Amino acid sequence: MGRPEATHSQRVFSLPAIHCAGCIRGVEQTLAGLQGVSNARVNFSLKRVVVHADDAVSDADLLAALTDRGFEAYPLNSELLESDFDARGRALLWRIGLAGFAVMNVMLLSIAVWSGAPEATRDLFHWISAMIAIPVTVIAAQPFFASAWTALRGGRMNMDVPIALAVAMTVGMSLYETSLGGRHAYFDAALSLTFFLLIGRYLDHRMRRAARSAAKELTAMEPARVRVETPEGARDVPLAQVQVGDLLAIQAGGRLAVDGVLEDGDSLLDLSFITGEADPVPSRPGQVVTAGTIALTGPIKVRATAVGDDSTLRRLAALVEVAENARGKYRSLSDRAAATYAPGVHILAALAFIGWIWATGDLRLAFNIAVAVLIITCPCALGLAVPAVATNVTARLFKKGVILKSATALERLSEVDTIVFDKTGTLTRSAFDPVGLTPDMLPTLKALALASDHPLSQAVVAGLPDVEPAALDNVSEQAGFGVRAQLNGVPVAMGAGRAFGAEAQTVFWTQTEGAQPLTFSERPLDGAAEMIAALHARGYQTRLISGDSATRVTALAEALGIGSAAHGVSPEGKVDMVKALTGEGHRVLMVGDGLNDTAALASAHASIAPSSALEASRSAADAVLLGGDVTLIPEVLAEARTALARMQQNVFLAGLYNVIAVPVAAIGWVTPLVAAIAMSASSITVIANAMRKGRAQ
Structure with missing residues (x-):
């Protein structure tokens, strides 16, 4: 596969069903074999x-x-997707490399000084260290200086x-000290502190970048170009040029990019992402359709009635963006601790400096003691208190098939008391x-179903696991009608009833x-009833919210033991219901998989989506279930509660360390070097507690 030519353009397609290396190879070989694909x-x-x-x-x-x-x-619209170029991440990596290189060189000079170098050599090495450390610190520690300022x-x-x-x-x-010919300089300590803190900052950045914006994903679902019918014939135009009144042609498998009215075409429409309705809906002239609807069998023609920001998809994306921004204001445990801790540290250092100036009049001694207080109380242990626990629990959950995507996901999951479930695709299977x-x-029938990727065909295959498919000839699939073939010369078919007069x-x-x-029909997910019972036993409230019919929603709620159920709820309605529960003082966990759940997922205090969910829904969720097994939710919540308890323990340990260490440093019993060693010991204690296994609550 060669380098793309200048006349080529980039297209991006979502592949929600791929699951193995064979799928990857098949997709790439299929596309690469087409003429014009480079x-x-x-x-x-x-x-x-x-x-x-x-x-x-x-x-x-x-x-x-x-x-x-x-x-x-x-x-997908590639122009609206987040760029793969990570300028901030590359800048952090560059600073890590610079600080690491400087640390190694200054450490070599420091070893010579610690080994008893003569005064002239010691002073020379200190000045060389200063020439390395000062510019490197100014450049490498810039993220901390800028944030502090x-x-x-x-x-x-x-x-x-x-x-x-x-x-x-430092x-x-x-x-x-170097300018006065002093024995000790701590350029290596300053560089080491910068180096390790930069590594932590980069890891935090990578986690945040992995949590892609669901609003951006929703907008990117719009195709970059659409086919518009004109008096001169059909032509492909950029979506931005489509106007109200234009007639759009959508092929089988295509997703509508605008709201409109169906004018022509015989198709089955998949509305599940928008309305939550489980079964495909037959199309009919005059039917109102919304952006995000998929024409399963097509082709159809739609007259645009709302485009751009007025379309359902864009309005849903706007709802999600507002919800994401609101949830982004959540203050983590470490942030809340820092709000009290940071000013306290400065006050203690200032008091130590003033006290020693008043007691001795020695500016040099007072300055050294104040710096020792700052170093011994440097918030490395507090900064590690929460991330160390999060890293350990995140790895443990990953082994069980759960990915946590947000830096504060564990804390928010530990606080929920009400769990709201979507129905279609989340608690049910066709x-x-x-x-x-x-x-x-x-x-x-199974042989015919195997020849089609239609959702109902897949349900037929899944419903006949022990049936050996027949050998068919002349198998073909016709959009809007179904699959036709011959069995021993006799015509057979499976498809839309109207195509056969039924x-x-x-x-x-x-x-x-x-x-x-x-x-x-729909059947409850295996183990769903046991999961609901386990949640009730642990004190959680459960609710079912769906866009599907009252009959189906009520029947599922009764079968699973969910006491409260709402049917026929629009995407905006789901958001309103989540906000209403929040207004009543509840901490809501939303569990869903469809486009109609995305805004609610982003609005809830915490959210979970199965891996089979639409990409926008996975992006909005705090956790993704890799195997799609929602029965893991009680275990996830238990791990989150255990993690919060461990985080609180670590914050307490970090505080206890400071209660003991600060007075010792303030009375002058600790040099900056000893302070650095004590600070490292406190960090190790916090990490050891984070790695300790505990009983899930």
Whole structure:
């Protein structure tokens, strides 16, 4: 696969169903084999493929090729996706490398001084260390200096204020001692502190960057280009050029980019992402459709009635963005501790400095003791108190198939008291019931179902696990009708009932016996009832909120033991219900998987989505269940409560250390070197407590 040519453009497609290396290879080989495609690369973690193709190759051609090979794919707008270039991350890495290089060189000089170098050599090495440390500290520690200055200018304190002050004063004191020919300088301590704190800052940045914006993901679901019918013929235009009144053509598998009215076409529409309705809905002229709807069988033509920011998808994205920003204001345990800790440290250091000036009049001694207080109370232990626990518990949950995506997810999960579940796809699975069919029909039916990627076909395959499929000839799938084939020369088919003159929505048809209605239903997820019972036993309230019909929602709530259920709820309605519960004083955990759940996921105090969820929903969630097993939720909540208890213990240990160490440093019994050793010991204690295994609560 060569380098993309200048005439090529980049296309991005979502691949929600890929699950293995074989899928990756199949997608890339399928696309690379098309004329005009120069490059195709799958990103398995994001479940996307990036394609570089000639402008003459349309998105419909690429989608058709993937669909023919059995891959579910949806176009994404690559221009609206977050850029893969991480300028801040690269800047942090560059500073880590610079600080690490400087530390190694200054340490070599320090070893010579510690080994008893003569005074002239010691002073020379101190000056060389100063020439290395001063510019490197100014550059490498810039993130801490900038953050501290921003906080102080805004009249507040944060964790970076004592860090910046400790680094700056350590360098300043070392330079002062060097200028007077003193025995001790601590340029290596300042650089080491900067180096390790930068590593922690980079790891925190990577975690935050991994939690992609769900609002951006929602907007990116819009295709970059759409096909518009004009008097001169159909042409592909950028989505931004579409106006109200334009007639859009959507192929099978395509997602609507605007709100509109269906004018032509015979299709099944997947509304589950928007309304939560489980079954595909047959299209009809005059039907109102919204952005985000998928035409399963197409093609259809839609007259645009709302475009751009007025479309349902954009309005939903705006709701999600507002919710994300509000949730981003949550103050973590470490932030709350720092609000009290940071000013206390400075007050103690200032009091030590003033006290020793008043007692001895020795500015040099007072300055050394004040710096020792700052170093011994440098918030490394407090800064590690929460992340160390989070890292340990996150790794433990990952082994069980749970990914935590937010830096404060554990804390917020530990605080929830009410759990709101979506229905379709979250607590239920589509099920096929072979009622009314004879045993000799089932092999043929399964063979027909295997030839299609339609959701109902997949349900048929799953519902006939022990049936051996028949050998069919001349198998073909026709958009809007279904799958046709021949069995020993006799025509057979499975598809939309109207295509065979039947009233049923989906039928199995043979030339000899005619149309046989196929029955589909939803069944509760295995273990869901036990999960709900376990949550109730631990004191949690549960609620069911769905856009589906009253009959289905009520039946599922009764089957699982969920006391409160709401049906026919729109995406905006789900957000309102979550906000209403929050207003009543509840801490809500939202569990859902559809586009209609995304805003509610972002609005809730905490949220969980299965890995099968839409990418925007996974982005909005604080945790993703890799295996899609929502029955792990009680275990996740138990781990979160244990983690919060361990975090509180660590904050207490860090505070206890300071209660003991600060007076010792303030009365002059601790040199800056001993202070640095004590600070390291406190950090090790916090990490050891974080790694300790405990009983889940």
